[in-house]
Amino acid sequence: MSDFAYVESYAPGEGRRRPRADFLSDAPRLSLNGDWRFRLSPTAAGASDMDDSGWDRLRVPSHWVLEGYDRPLYTNTAYPFPLDPPRVPAENPTGDYRRHFDLPAGWPPDARAVLRFQGVDSCARVWLNGTSLGHSKGSRLPFEFDVTGLLRPAGNLLAVRVHRWSSGSYLEDQDMWWLPGIFRDVELLARPDGCVDDFYVHASYLDGQGTLRVDADRPGTVELPELGVRVPTGVEVTVPVEPWSAESPRLYRGTLTAGGERIALAVGFRTVSIVDGRLLVNGVPVLFRGVNRHEHDPDRGRALDRETMLRDVVLMKRHHINAVRASHYPPHPEFLRLCDEYGLWVVDECDIETHGFIYADWRGNPPDEPAWRDALADRIERMVERDKNHPSVVVWSLGNESGAGAAFGEASRWIRARDPSRPIHYERDRTYRHSDFASVMYPSLDDLDAIGRREEPAPEGVEPGSPDDERRRGLPFLLCEYAHAMGNGPGSLVDYQRILEAHERFCGAFVWEWIDHGLRAPDGGLWHGGDIDHRPSGGRFCLDGLLFADRTPSPGLAEYAKAIEPVEITVAGGRVALRNRYDVVDLSHLRLEWTVEDGGVPVESGSLAVPHLPARGLGSVAMPVVPAGRSERWLTVRAVLATDTAWAPAGHEVAWGQGLISAAAPAPARRGSLDRGPARFDPRTGELVRLGDLTVAGPMLDVWRAPVENDLGQGGRNNLAQAWRTVGLDRMLHRVDEVCVADDRLVVRGRSAPAGRALGLRTELVWEPAGDHAVRLAVTVEPEGDWADVTLPRLGVRLALPAGLARATWFGRGPGESYVDSQAAARVGRFAADIDAMQTPYPWPQENGNHVRTRWLELTGPDLPTLGVRGDPWFDFTVRRWTSEALDRATKPSDLHASDRVWLNVDHAQQGIGSASCGPALPDRYRLPVAPYSFTTVLSVCYSSERHRCTGS
Ligand code: GAL
Numbered sequence: 001m002s003d004f005a006y007v008e009s010y011a012p013g014e015g016r017r018r019p020r021a022d023f024l025s026d027a028p029r030l031s032l033n034g035d036w037r038f039r040l041s042p043t044a045a046g047a048s049d050m051d052d053s054g055w056d057r058l059r060v061p062s063h064w065v066l067e068g069y070d071r072p073l074y075t076n077t078a079y080p081f082p083l084d085p086p087r088v089p090a091e092n093p094t095g096d097y098r099r100h101f102d103l104p105a106g107w108p109p110d111a112r113a114v115l116r117f118q119g120v121d122s123c124a125r126v127w128l129n130g131t132s133l134g135h136s137k138g139s140r141l142p143f144e145f146d147v148t149g150l151l152r153p154a155g156n157l158l159a160v161r162v163h164r165w166s167s168g169s170y171l172e173d174q175d176m177w178w179l180p181g182i183f184r185d186v187e188l189l190a191r192p193d194g195c196v197d198d199f200y201v202h203a204s205y206l207d208g209q210g211t212l213r214v215d216a217d218r219p220g221t222v223e224l225p226e227l228g229v230r231v232p233t234g235v236e237v238t239v240p241v242e243p244w245s246a247e248s249p250r251l252y253r254g255t256l257t258a259g260g261e262r263i264a265l266a267v268g269f270r271t272v273s274i275v276d277g278r279l280l281v282n283g284v285p286v287l288f289r290g291v292n293r294h295e296h297d298p299d300r301g302r303a304l305d306r307e308t309m310l311r312d313v314v315l316m317k318r319h320h321i322n323a324v325r326a327s328h329y330p331p332h333p334e335f336l337r338l339c340d341e342y343g344l345w346v347v348d349e350c351d352i353e354t355h356g357f358i359y360a361d362w363r364g365n366p367p368d369e370p371a372w373r374d375a376l377a378d379r380i381e382r383m384v385e386r387d388k389n390h391p392s393v394v395v396w397s398l399g400n401e402s403g404a405g406a407a408f409g410e411a412s413r414w415i416r417a418r419d420p421s422r423p424i425h426y427e428r429d430r431t432y433r434h435s436d437f438a439s440v441m442y443p444s445l446d447d448l449d450a451i452g453r454r455e456e457p458a459p460e461g462v463e464p465g466s467p468d469d470e471r472r473r474g475l476p477f478l479l480c481e482y483a484h485a486m487g488n489g490p491g492s493l494v495d496y497q498r499i500l501e502a503h504e505r506f507c508g509a510f511v512w513e514w515i516d517h518g519l520r521a522p523d524g525g526l527w528h529g530g531d532i533d534h535r536p537s538g539g540r541f542c543l544d545g546l547l548f549a550d551r552t553p554s555p556g557l558a559e560y561a562k563a564i565e566p567v568e569i570t571v572a573g574g575r576v577a578l579r580n581r582y583d584v585v586d587l588s589h590l591r592l593e594w595t596v597e598d599g600g601v602p603v604e605s606g607s608l609a610v611p612h613l614p615a616r617g618l619g620s621v622a623m624p625v626v627p628a629g630r631s632e633r634w635l636t637v638r639a640v641l642a643t644d645t646a647w648a649p650a651g652h653e654v655a656w657g658q659g660l661i662s663a664a665a666p667a668p669a670r671r672g673s674l675d676r677g678p679a680r681f682d683p684r685t686g687e688l689v690r691l692g693d694l695t696v697a698g699p700m701l702d703v704w705r706a707p708v709e710n711d712l713g714q715g716g717r718n719n720l721a722q723a724w725r726t727v728g729l730d731r732m733l734h735r736v737d738e739v740c741v742a743d744d745r746l747v748v749r750g751r752s753a754p755a756g757r758a759l760g761l762r763t764e765l766v767w768e769p770a771g772d773h774a775v776r777l778a779v780t781v782e783p784e785g786d787w788a789d790v791t792l793p794r795l796g797v798r799l800a801l802p803a804g805l806a807r808a809t810w811f812g813r814g815p816g817e818s819y820v821d822s823q824a825a826a827r828v829g830r831f832a833a834d835i836d837a838m839q840t841p842y843p844w845p846q847e848n849g850n851h852v853r854t855r856w857l858e859l860t861g862p863d864l865p866t867l868g869v870r871g872d873p874w875f876d877f878t879v880r881r882w883t884s885e886a887l888d889r890a891t892k893p894s895d896l897h898a899s900d901r902v903w904l905n906v907d908h909a910q911q912g913i914g915s916a917s918c919g920p921a922l923p924d925r926y927r928l929p930v931a932p933y934s935f936t937t938v939l940s941v942c943y944s945s946e947r948h949r950c951t952g953s
Contacts, residue, residue, distance in 0.1 A: 004044040006135045007123055007166045008086050010371050012378035015134020017114065017144040019385035020198035022333040025263040028107050028190035032158065036060045036182075037098040040069045046161045047096040055098070060186060061303040063121070063179040064095050070164070072301070072519060074529030076175045076538030079356040085364055086167035086371075093164040097182060102154040112148045112191040115158070118332065119184030119302075123166030127159040137168030137375070139183075140302075140329035140351040141382040147188070158186075171366060171375060174328040174353045174400065175538065176294055177517060177529075183303040184332055194259025196220050199233065201389045202421070203269045205282050210241030210269035220258030224267060227252055243282045244268025244391045246322045247584040249343030251391070266340055268391025272422055274436055277454075279423070279476045279507035281345075281394060284615065286583040287500065288345055288508025289564035290323030291316065291546065292481060295331055298520045298549040309335045311551060312514070313342045317647035319553070319561035320654065325480060325510040328353050328400040330383045339392035342647055346392045347425060347480075347510070350383045350411075352376060352399030367405025376407040380414060388419055395437075395478070397425040404429035427480050430459035431468045437507070438472045441481040444920035445495050451477055452503025479509035483915050485556045486544035487709030487842050490915035491821030491926065493556075493563040501581070511560060512918070517542035518549030518843050525892055526843050540709070543843050544917070555816045555825070555840060562825040567639045571659025576637050577620040580613040587613050590639045590654065594624055596661065599631035600811045600830020608637065628662035632811075632855065634828050635659050658827055664855075667870070670771030674744050678941045679767060679775040686739035686748030686765070688799075692773070692941035693865050699797035701752045701763050701781065702905055704730050705847040706887035709917045711793070718916040720791065727790050728754020730888065744769060751784075759785025761930075773950070774868070774940035779908075780933070787930040793847075795933055796876065796907030798884075804861040805902045807834050808879055811951075812854035821912035821926040823852050835859075835879050835902060845890035849878050850910055856951035859904065868940035868950030869906055875937060876907040908935040 006014065038058035039047045047055075058067055065072040070093045073080050081089050103109055117124065121139035125132070128150045136143035164180040191197070199216035212229065213236040214222045220233045227239050233256070242250040249268065256263040273280045280286070293312065295302040309332065316324070324344050326335075329351035339346050357365040366372035380398065387393050396419070398411050412424050412434035423436035432438055443451065450456045454473045458464040462472070479500070483490040490511070500506045518526035526549055530539040543549075546557035567587065568579035576594075580587055592608040604626065611619040626635060639655040641648055680690040688696055707721035724730065731754050738749040746767040753760030762782040770776040779797060813826035815833065817840055840848035854877050857869045869875070880887070881898035884905075890896050912926025942950035 004046070004163075006125065007044050007092070007163050008088060010086055010167055010375055012138060012168070012375040013134060013136035013143060015145060016136055017146055019382040021200070021389050022142065022386045023263050023389070025261050027192055027195065027261045028104070030101070030104060030107070030188040032099055032101060032186040032188060033060055038064070039096045040064060041094045041096065043090055044092045044094050044163050046094045052098045058097070060097065060099075061183045063181040063183050063301045063303060065179055065181070066299065066301050066519065069095070071532060071534075073178045073532060073534050074176070074517075074538045074542050075178070075536050076541045077173070077355045077358060078536040079170070079173055080178060080534070080536065081165055081169070083356060083360055085170050085366070088165035088167070088169060093180065095162045095181060097160040097162060099158045099186075101156050101158065103151060103156070107190060109151045109153050110149060112193070113151055114144050114189045114191055115147045116142060116144045116187045116189060117182065117184070118142045118186075120160070120162055120182050121180045122168045122172060123163045124182070125161045129157055137166050138351060138379050138382060139168065139172055141379060142386060143382075168375070171352050171354060171372075171379065173356045175355070175541065177301065177519065177542065179301040183301065192259045192261050194218060195261040196256060196258040196263065198385070199256055199263070199389070201265065201267055203267045203391070204271040204421070205241065205243040205269040206271060208240055209238050210243070211236060211238045212267065212269070213237075214256060214265075216256065216258065218258050220256050222254065222256050222265070224252045224254035224265070229254070233258075241269045244270045245281060245286075245584040246343040246345045246392070247582050249341060251340060266337070268340060270391055270394075272394045274423055274476060277474045277476055278504055282584075284583060285504065286345065286507065288323035288478070288510065289321055290325055290345070290508055290510035291321055291514040292325045292327035292510045292512050293331070293514040294327060294517065296515050296517050296549070298518055298526065301519070304332060306334050309338055313338045313344065314647045315547070315551070315553070316344060317342055318652065319557055320564050320566055321560075323347070323508055323510065325349060325397070327513065330387060333386065336387060336390045336392060340390055344392055345394050346390070347395040347397050348383060348387050348393045349397035350379050350399045352379055352402055354402040357403060362403045365403045365405055367402050367407035369405070373407060373410070377410060377414065380411040384415055384419055394422060395425050396422055398434065399426065401428050404431070408434045425478055425480065430461055432472045432475065433468065436475065437478040438475040439478045439480050442484065442919035443479070443482065445492065445499060445923060448479070448496065448499050452499055452505055454505055476507045477505045478507055481512040482509055482919065483511045484544055484918035485511060485513060485546045485554070485915070486541070486917040487844060487846050488555075488840070488848055489708065489710050489822065489913040490556055491710070491819065491913040492915065492923065493559050493822065494824045495821075497563040511546060513545050515545035515547040515551065516549040516843065517545070525894055528843065540844050548841070548843065555822070558816050558825040559822045565655040567655035569637050569639065569655055569657025571623065571635050571637055571657050574623050575620040576608065576623050576657070578611065578613060578618070580615060580617045582615050584615050586615065586617075587611070587639070589642055591642045592621075592637060592639055594635060594637045596626045596633060596635050597829060598629035598633050599664070603629065626661050631664040632828070633661040635661050636827065656827065670774065672769040672771050674746060674767065674769045674775070676772065677769045677775050678773055679939070681746060681767070683739065685736050686746065691775075691867065691939060694802060694867055694941055696799055696801055698799040699765070699777070699906070700734055701732070701761065701779075702796055702798040702884070703732060703752075703761070703792045703794060704884050705793040705910065706845065706884050707793070708846045708913055709844065710914045710922070713916045714918050718921045720922070723790050724793060727759070727787070728757055729793065730885070731755060757785070759783070759787055770938050770940070773942055774938050776936060776938045778934065778936045782932050783930045791911060791927040791929055793928070794905070794907050794910040795928060796905055796909075799904045799906070800901040801859065801867060801904055802861070802864060803881070803898070803900050803902055804864050805835065805859040805867065806861045807832060808838065808857060808859055810851065810854050810857040810877070812874060813852055817849050818852045819850055819910060819913045820852060821914065821923075826852070828853075835881065839880055841893050843893065845887050845893060845896060847884070847887065849880065850876055851878075852876050858950055859902070865941050865943050866950050868942065870938040870940070870951050872936040872938070875935070876910050878905045879903070906937055908933055
């Protein structure tokens with residue numbers, strides 16, 4: 001046997017201390033983070049030369065693959081090594097780490113001491129001053145060694161050998177980058193005589209009273225000064241308290257003192273229960289409006305600093321997210337401290353995923369194999385023991401996508417005995433025998449609705465009407481993943497939320513996922529899996545977050561924030577109706593402000609008294625009296641924070657609603673003559689060539705968009721883009737059949753169709769004068785031939801315009817991009833933006849930047865007349881410096897280059913976005929069937945001195 005046989009043994013570790021709570025105390029602590037000596041070897045044997053003076057230097061915590069050694073690998077479901085458990089390849093990059101350190105002054109070398117690793121990926125063997133301490137697996141969980149008696153005042157040497165692959169890797173097949181290394185903190189902890197090693201805070205809440213008991217392995221004193229509590233460990237007290245919740249994260253800070261050590265306590269009183277198939281916290285139902293969060297930073301991988309964790313928490317709170325599923329492993333303990341403090345419900349998930357056994361038809365799946373029992377139990381215990389004292393943790397999750405097996409039964413029995421206070425979630429065992437929640441991923445809207453009614457069909461392998469079937473139907477439902485946020489999307493967030501709020505069975509849902517896992521590439525761009533020359537690869541599937549990898553919010557996050565905003569504000573019938581969607585708090589922390597805008601220009605504003613509305617309550621206030629206006633007049637009511645909070649300043653918007661006060665007066669019909677108007681046409685082709693002093697080309701019928709990730713579907717399913725390309729929508733050829741002038745109208749008839757196909761779209765463009773500066777275009781489209789069930793990505797016209805146009809101003813929905821199934825976040829108003837800033841930089845270029853329901857648009861540029869577009873009543877538009885074809889061809893943002901034109905698409909409609917990259921097909925109502933269409937638009941041109949004439953605005 002080699003001396004690295006432990007790498008492939010089933011054993012989770014050796015020589016480690018038993019798991020215990022993570023806590024902060026005033027006992028001496030030495031951080032061993034920083035500069036370490038490092039040498040990478042190709043196999044598990046590691047370095048043979050023990051003189052580290054010539055070794056490289058590596059910062060800890062970090063992943064060596066992001067520090068210039070070896071390379072990161074990304075797989076979704078497949079293991080990156082042969083499926084031959086528990087063996088791993090001989091090619092097993094192994095990093096030897098060494099840290100020389102002295103003890104700080106006042107640290108008695110013979111005092112009891114513990115060496116703690118918060119996270120090492122994937123297997124570490126540890127030596128201190130030449131003594132082998134043992135090894136550990138389980139990357140995202142801490143492990144400790146007792147190092148009492150092994151320390152010297154100076155010249156200590158800590159040596160750690162880290163193997164990229166180990167038997168533990170078989171339990172860590174999450175859809176994410178494989179990132180080896182010591183990626184969380186390393187610390188030396190002094191343990192004073194008589195101190196507490198482990199403790200358990202039991203803090204429940206009932207009817208205004210909190211009951212507290214802190215159990216510890218040594219006697220100690222518990223103090224919560226604010227409550228006047230001073231009791232020995234093990235003694236229960238009941239006192240009046242305010243409960244802890246994500247909405248009102250009331251913490252009572254105090255101490256647990258034993259052996260001269262003071263441990264910081266942050267106690268939140270709360271009781272989690274399941275009653276009549278509903279999840280309750282402190283006796284009231286709660287709805288998780290959540291996200292799945294991986295730890296990710298484009299430069300540091302999973303080695304996050306506190307500032308980055310805090311950014312996540314603040315961004316979540318500001319976007320009304322109230323829950324986090326720690327997908328798919330326990331996060332850094334600091335993140336949970338922040339969740340306690342800022343208020344987020346946490347589903348704490350164990351570091352267990354064996355998804356790749358799908359390629360062996362689940363034969364040998366570890367949860368179903370006795371040999372892996374200890375390794376799995378070890379992970380469960382390390383999670384529960386570490387995190388048991390966090391009020392934010394309200395649900396334990398046994399892991400992700402690991403099939404079924406006896407190990408989950410054992411895990412749930414162990415947790416129930418150790419911590420009966422929290423329910424357990426596990427999604428992938430369809431009997432749900434070991435779960436307190438029914439749960440699936442990515443259901444369609446209809447399927448979710450059936451689940452809400454408790455009418456879902458029995459899952460495969462479960463007998464309808466059997467005890468398992470009955471029990472599952474009685475369980476609350478937790479939607480652990482939905483709304484795959486890959487690329488542009490997800491669509492239907494509002495539709496999902498409506499269903500989630502319509503049924504008592506639901507306790508909430510978690511969007512997949514919080515952040516894109518792009519990694520910084522050497523050229524400053526971003527890498528996804530496909531950029532690494534390695535098979536298997538998950539390709540771009542790691543780019544599916546509501547945040548871009550650099551933590552810039554994507555339009556999907558704005559839409560999610562709107563879908564889950566805590567107050568629903570409806571302006572109609574002379575009243576402002578309010579629905580308090582908080583589960584716990586009333587609205588007394590908010591202010592209501594209103595603004596009236598006429599055609600998007602503010603004309604009046606004020607504030608409204610906030611009615612007293614308890615959690616989940618309904619109410620209304622009278623609308624301010626506002627006379628009708630000249631153009632579309634809208635009243636916008638915003639709910640904002642009345643005072644500063646830890647996560648946002650006073651004035652931060654938490655909800656808004658709008659109501660139309662008066663519609664625009666119909667635009668006067670302007671005739672004039674086509675000859676004297678601004679439009680000049682090519683007499684042969686009927687093409688518009690000038691509009692006043694603007695050189696234009698077009699308009700051409702356009703039915704193509706650069707497919708979004710969701711247009712590609714998943715693994716051959718729902719691949720609309722493929723169907724579009726098969727028909728040839730990406731290569732339409734245009735023909736003009738007839739150009740005729742009659743009654744001062746120019747009529748251009750033609751046909752657009754792809755090469756090699758008998759089908760096509762007949763077009764008729766009718767131009768009419770519309771005053772001295774404008775021309776009206778009526779477009780009629782008539783399909784010909786057999787289109788079968790193909791839909792259209794878009795239907796509209798495209799114009800080529802001078803490159804000098806630089807800025808867009810529009811009245812309609814904005815300011816962000818919007819699509820038919822993702823437009824809740826876009827309010828009606830007047831917006832302006834530079835064309836360059838209107839391109840959403842999806843890391844894989846695709847359709848973006850659309851604006852639905854635009855009433856009018858103006859494009860301006862230095863020394864150029866203004867181009868105006870008016871809808872009848874509205875249109876969608878995108879404007880960019882490259883064509884859809886160029887966007888389609890690009891594989892990186894850096895492939896996109898400004899052309900010598902600005903390209904404007906004025907669309908009758910564009911198809912929705914959906915979330916079919918992992919999930920259901922786009923609902924029919926968001927598709928654009930091939931059918932006859934007709935639409936009208938008015939194009940105008942004007943000069944700065946007479947600008948108002950451009951769109952009549
Ligand atoms: C789920 C899985 C996630 C992720 C997602 C798709 O099945 O749990 O880890 O792979 O699909 O992005």
